[in-house]
Amino acid sequence: MRMRTRIFAAIAALATLANGRPTMAASPSPELVTLEREVSLELAHVRDSGPTDPVKRKQLFDASQLEQKGEAAIKSGDYRSAEDSLLQAQAILRQLSD
Numbered sequence: 001m002r003m004r005t006r007i008f009a010a011i012a013a014l015a016t017l018a019n020g021r022p023t024m025a026a027s028p029s030p031e032l033v034t035l036e037r038e039v040s041l042e043l044a045h046v047r048d049s050g051p052t053d054p055v056k057r058k059q060l061f062d063a064s065q066l067e068q069k070g071e072a073a074i075k076s077g078d079y080r081s082a083e084d085s086l087l088q089a090q091a092i093l094r095q096l097s098d
Contacts, residue, residue: 028079039086042093063092
């Protein structure tokens with residue numbers, strides 16, 4: 001009986017650990033790393049040009065927030081959210097560059 005209790009406890013502990021954390025890749029894909037670098041460079045370039053129009057400045061702020069959100073998601077291992085945020089930021093930055 002004690003052996004069954006121990007086995008059950010071990011299985012319950014493993015199930016709790018598995019449910020507590022989403023399974024994610026150990027490291028970001030090379031494509032995600034490249035995307036993060038591209039967005040960072042594009043953001044720096046747009047900041048250097050210094051848009052003065054209030055609408056464009058708001059868009060720049062939004063892109064900056066999305067880039068930060070993407071970086072935080074990468075650090076936490078949520079690569080899908082990171083990619084989504086970085087792609088949104090990239091789209092905004094490309095509009096600003098036109």
